[in-house]
Amino acid sequence: MDTATLRTLRLDGRPRERGRAHGETLREAIVELLDFWGDNLEQNHRIDRRRYVDLLFARSGYVTALARSAPLVLEEIEGIAEGAGVDFRTLLAFQHVNEEFDAAPAFAKEAGYGEACTTIALDPAEHRPALIAQNLDLAEFLDGFQIMLRMPCDASEGEILTLSVPGMISLNGMNSHGFAVCDNTLGQLRTNLDGVPIFAIYRLLLECRTLGEAQALVQRTPHAVGLNWVMGDPGGVCMIERSASEAVLHAPLAPAPAFHTNHPLRCTDWRDEFRPGAPRRPRPARSTYLRLAAVHQRLQGRDAADLSVQDLIDILSSQDDPDYPVSRGGGANQEDQQLGFTLACNIFELREGAPRWHIASGPPHRTAFRTFGFD
Numbered sequence: 001m002d003t004a005t006l007r008t009l010r011l012d013g014r015p016r017e018r019g020r021a022h023g024e025t026l027r028e029a030i031v032e033l034l035d036f037w038g039d040n041l042e043q044n045h046r047i048d049r050r051r052y053v054d055l056l057f058a059r060s061g062y063v064t065a066l067a068r069s070a071p072l073v074l075e076e077i078e079g080i081a082e083g084a085g086v087d088f089r090t091l092l093a094f095q096h097v098n099e100e101f102d103a104a105p106a107f108a109k110e111a112g113y114g115e116a117c118t119t120i121a122l123d124p125a126e127h128r129p130a131l132i133a134q135n136l137d138l139a140e141f142l143d144g145f146q147i148m149l150r151m152p153c154d155a156s157e158g159e160i161l162t163l164s165v166p167g168m169i170s171l172n173g174m175n176s177h178g179f180a181v182c183d184n185t186l187g188q189l190r191t192n193l194d195g196v197p198i199f200a201i202y203r204l205l206l207e208c209r210t211l212g213e214a215q216a217l218v219q220r221t222p223h224a225v226g227l228n229w230v231m232g233d234p235g236g237v238c239m240i241e242r243s244a245s246e247a248v249l250h251a252p253l254a255p256a257p258a259f260h261t262n263h264p265l266r267c268t269d270w271r272d273e274f275r276p277g278a279p280r281r282p283r284p285a286r287s288t289y290l291r292l293a294a295v296h297q298r299l300q301g302r303d304a305a306d307l308s309v310q311d312l313i314d315i316l317s318s319q320d321d322p323d324y325p326v327s328r329g330g331g332a333n334q335e336d337q338q339l340g341f342t343l344a345c346n347i348f349e350l351r352e353g354a355p356r357w358h359i360a361s362g363p364p365h366r367t368a369f370r371t372f373g374f375d
Helices: 015-025 027-045 049-058 062-069 071-084 088-095 097-107 198-205 211-220 287-299 309-316
Strands: 007-010 118-122 130-138 147-152 159-164 172-175 180-185 227-233 236-242 247-250 258-260 341-350 356-360 370-372
Touching: 015 027, 015 071, 027 049, 027 071, 027 088, 027 097, 049 062, 049 088, 049 097, 062 071, 062 198, 071 088, 071 198, 097 180, 097 198, 118 180, 118 227, 118 236, 118 287, 118 309, 130 180, 130 227, 130 236, 130 309, 172 341, 180 198, 180 341, 198 211, 198 227, 211 227, 211 236, 227 341, 236 258, 258 287, 287 309, 309 341
Parallel strands: 007 147
Antiparallel strands: 118 130, 118 258, 130 341, 147 159, 159 172, 172 180, 180 227, 227 236, 236 247, 341 356, 356 370
16 A cells, blocks of 8 residues: 555544444445455455354353453444444454454364564664554555544543554554554464453553553453563553463563564463474464564664664565565465565654654555654
């Protein structure tokens, strides 16, 4: 997608009101995208959309967890479905991006898990603010549907900017308090079918005023699936590897920068099938290890304090390994067939009072950047 045409949709009011406006404004795109999603499920996992939706909710307690921990998020999705005139359960299932990495292969009785995203985090330095950065890797059918949503916080006077696609609540984001959050999926970590889905935790995190508040929320909230949270505010940054029952801080010793792909580096709460000696243990994935190696090679020996926004853009635009590049444009490898596309490259510049978001809405090696803020 041409970043110059990336649309911003402002949504005001309470959650259901915002949802209805979202659904009404983007009705045609939501219907089209749900059809594409169904096609993708059938093509990659040989399961039709209706059966996937039925199985997702029959085999999990996600709806109960959402009603308990994030009722306003559930209310907003109900509003989107009403405004777009689409089935609520289908739209709700569509939100579960991170859970789908695990659920779709399981329902199709396939081995494997999804790999998505490369991230970097830098504490503030003398000549620049704190930075967190992410290549958001998702299915290529989402390309062309990227949209920025701007809305009020429900718990403060702040505002939220979030990258999304029509019908979804969010994929990552920042708020006017200077807090930002993104993630890496970690499919090897233990899951919890009664945990809170990741999209809802995102929306709760984007209400946070500070990094400390966000860390406490991650610690106390039962997660549906494993991932690495990448978070920051003007005072600092962190990465937290989170399984269903364990949260572990990941950060190299200063002055080295922190970076991550899609395998656990600290958390040991692995799913049983990935533990040593497990029968039919899935083979190691290549993409996550080779992308991590490529980032490590570019960062080796560099002081985090000397790195700039442009340095992060250069790293996340790299294709040093042509088979498993950091900037992904649709690969032919087994790991890249389903999630081989960088939907957006995001650099969050967490300057006190004036946070900025530099974004390329496509693979950054071939997509221009644009900057958003709260002006």
